[in-house]
Amino acid sequence: MPEIATSNGFPTAAEAVLEFKEVELGFGQHLVLRGVSFRLHRGETKILFGVAGSGKSVLLKLALGLLKPDAGTIIVLGKEVSSMPEQELFELRRKIGMVFQESALFDSLTVEENVAFRLIEEHAPANEIRERVTEALRFVELEHTLQKFPSELSGGMRRRVAIARAIVNKPEIILYDSPTGGLDPITSTTIVELLIKQRDVYQTSALMVTHRLQDGFTMATHCYDQQKGQMVPTKGSGTNTNTTFLILRDGRVIFDGTGQDLAANTDEYIREYIS
């Protein structure tokens, strides 16, 4: 019989696509992560909360192998990235999408070239590239910006292009680094709606770093209605069971569970944080 209950409320029968085991990382004398352990399962979206400087963005870079941990193990799609040489990591990273905090679009390339970057590198046929780029840009409702340069776009549009670039080759995992950071509330809602759409339409596993509680809770309490073409409140229990939360404090995981577990948590720091 499959196991059904876990520490974070997600069935362990589901395969873990990303796993951190006792990961530690420091810069100089300052220890940023102190024995961080958690699992991200296939189809799960994990919202990572934490105050500024708690190591959220660093954690994403570790998952991508952009940084190496001082101790511990990181397993991504069955491969241990913590000890993998850079040349092998390039192959693995093609299965992972990443949306950077400030979008990190290539400013000398057009929107089309930015989104197509990965496909061009993989020498995909030109017509296939065009088709997939248009599809990805249509997903973020920016198919009219193909020939524009990032500098000609607003902050929200740049973020949407970054999402299109991350999803263009249908990755198995997507990492979002503060996708709504620095945006106005209306644009933030548009971005969150896109993330919900991505989660519900493609069922991609995702790890989303944010310090905006409302974004995390919207993700957990809403789902995407494909017929209406917009996000709607989740029926039934009111929370999306595929969306879980993880809270970091001083480099340690202090909470890993569902929205309901979080709402019921009595820890003083967590109560204060989510209030």
Place this chain on the structure above:
Amino acid sequence: MPITAPDEIIKDKVLAIQEYSLLAGEAIANLFRRPRYVSDMLMQADFIGVGSLPIVMLTGLSIGAVLALQTSSTLQQFGSISLTGQLVSFSMIKEIGPVLTSLMLAGRAATGMASELGSMKVTEQIDAMRALGTDPVKKLVTPRVISTVIMLFFLSILSDLMGLFGGFIVAVTLLGLSTRQYWTSTYQQLQFADVFQGLCKPFFFGFIIATVGCYYGFSTKGGTQGVGRATTQAMVASSVLILIVDFFITRLLIGVFGR
């Protein structure tokens, strides 16, 4: 401003040398690995080579003319004014042509590379490239190294020719030499060793310009101020390295060829 301990400074310098060596080694190793970014290489060749043509040609012409002018008074004392062409050709082809062209290119290309890659680094574009599964050294450094080495070779030849031409204008118009007299003396004494010496230097200098420029770009920290700092450091470091390496190559080749 905090005071850094001397051992920390030494550690930083050793680390910088180690990182530079690794980057340079990787850039060379990538010559034998796929994919090869031919279009990036051509784009860089256009920027480095074609874009530098006016400044390199002007520098060559000016230095050749000045060389002829400056040496004429000394040569006149010994009644050897007819050797002006020989002196200009020896100086330009063996030393001044490649070194000066490299220094001009260091000012234009190494700084350009440091600022471009530095801006990419501080805006996380380099990380984004790695995240997209592309090796930034292969995509950004190796094409720049190949283009700089090849283009500097041809730019040095052009600079030499312009230098000879500058010397020719001065020799004919101001020193009263005939065209035949000047050009005969420029190539008469020139030997394979002299030309070889002048033509092999650009390969080393081109490699230094590209790798130093890219290294400072990749190691940029601290926003726009950091980009400015990296640009200046790239210019200074590549110029100093060119001058140091020039001495050792010259000594080595004199030892090999005996002139």
